[in-house]
Amino acid sequence: MTALVPLIVCLPLLGAAIALMLGRRRRLQVLVSVLSLTAATVMSAVLLVLVDRFGPAVVQVGNWEAPWGIVLIVDRLSAIMLLISALMLLGVLLFAVGQGIVDGDTETPVSIFHPTYLVLAAGLFNAFVAGDLFTMYVGFEMLLAASYVLLTLGGTGARIRVGITYIVVSLVSSLLFLSAIALIYGATGTVTLALIAERMPDLPADIQLILGLLLLIAFGVKAAVFPMSFWLPDSYPTAPAPVTAVFAGLLTKVGVYAILRTQTLFFPDNQFSMPLMIVAGLTLLVGILGALAQADIKRLLSFTLVSHIGYMLFGIAIGTPLAIAATIFYVVHHITVQTTLFLAAGLIDRVGGTTSLSRLGGLLGSSPLVAILFFLGALNLGGIPPFSGFLGKIALFQAGTIVGDPIIYVLIGVGALTSLLTLYALARAWNMAFWRPKKQVKNYTSSMSASLVEDPQDEGIVLKKTISPLMVGATTSMLVLTLGLTVFAGPIFDLTTRAAGNISSPSTYIDAVFPNGTGSIADSNLGTNFEGGSK
């Protein structure tokens, strides 16, 4: 089963190479990318089952032993992330194929799209299976480089403008991550996650603080945590609909995954609980207040995306196994539901010709299926029982009340308020776009729309396009997946509880990478000038 671990990264890369060579044969190219992502999905599902049954799968690349070579490790958390992202990538790819068929590929150069998309997938998988910080960095860079290309696809003025902002912000966060790796190497003499986890507690508290904060800031930019979230609502909505969907669903969650991994492994005493709580609360509030003011559905969704990152940070900040389990469940829920909603927004864009609420109307009559897709997604994101959004939030709040600090109660209050405001923002969007008759759109005055601000990049062109059955099918299957998360919430929550049990004590992870213990490593460490750990 260990062969599957590197294979899941290599296969999409191989697919990308083949797809690039097949640039002129569109059908073959589509076939290659669909096949390689399907294979990745199957492999990650197999991995999840095997890892859940037999424990973590560890690969020492090139048979170089752990602290010297590259370690790839899939534990339950990694396997869950692999499976859900592979499913999302596949679904969005089908949507993109459907859109390409309808548009005749005049807008986006498809010959570039498929290889880049597969590189993005490989980078994501690499970040999830990485067993050392530097491999994780390489995975991040792969997916970021692919995302730069996908975001500026076609090279239109608007995309270049926001693309450069996005790239510069991501580069700064990558350089911070790299500096953090350098400092961690200087302090502990290794980049292997498991060995850092063992040596980190021996470091002086102030050095731990610096390293931890540097990692948090670097990952916080990627995860769009409050003070560092300004770039997201500007850049995501400009990209083509499928690209936005996959960015919204997955890219920020890689940041959350990295925070979750490093916090639980390096800082098991949860030293950063308080700053994380404050940041989580601010992310929740500021994000959702931004969403309330948006007239554009894609921008509105981007702001809710930022806001809901706060829930996951809240779970990480609580830090108990139950809270971690709830966080993982929430991550899975949020990935699926955000992707579904962004795909639905893409459908709205096509059937309504715009995503601006001040110009949309009467879509319930003209396209009832899109209305249902958006409605169920919105209820789910807003946390209406019995959907998975409600279950995830309840689990988080319950984990919080067990710990019972005053600040946790404040955050539970903020979380509940955010949930209600999300529901308000999305219900208003649904009302205006679907429920409101088309003839009322002109000269519409309502207290609901008083606070709405148009997208600064709004072009105001109403151009309707047809939608293909494949696009609707892909969105529907995403929605079915979110409903599946609701129906099978019990077994899935059991699984995330087991995953949380794995990572809430670093010793399981360390034992998996070093079955013979780490005692022999310290003496023969290649870093001959390593002195930090002994102090």
Next chain:
Amino acid sequence: MSASLTLVVLMAVMYAAGVYVMLERSLTRVLIGFLLVGNATNLLIFIMSGRPGSSPIVTGTSLDDMVDPIPQVLMLTAIVINFGITALLLALIYRSWWLAQLGDEGDTLTDEHAAESADQADDAFRSSSDDDDAIAESLDEFERGDGATSDEDTAARKTDAAGRAAASASPRDGEEKR
């Protein structure tokens, strides 16, 4: 851990200058700032390898003299990644300059060869390869030419080739004027 003070000072200066330049409005300066900060980070990784020593892995070096190879490996990878990203950024900066110069027209400019049909393109290729053959032939003869080929002969062949090239080029000129 011991490290060279010069490197630390250099790194600090590069970080400071890089961050300062990155905050400018001009995209080229942002790129320069990124390069400075990126290389400062590479220096930081290098500094983390500690005191200097002899090269690792080569046989014969004792473990005590050896320099830590891992930071060098990390640096190399980071340099390659930065290089790739720099190339992409340059392309984007060029594109944004292009769009700024031309405004909305930049989006709508058509490819100058878009009107050419496949047959015309093939013709152009075929005629230019004919020219190449003719020139190669005359050159061969000139080299072989142990006095047998007169200068006039070569010159005639050359003008012939030039004439054919001009003839094949002229229809395309006409197309452009249209």
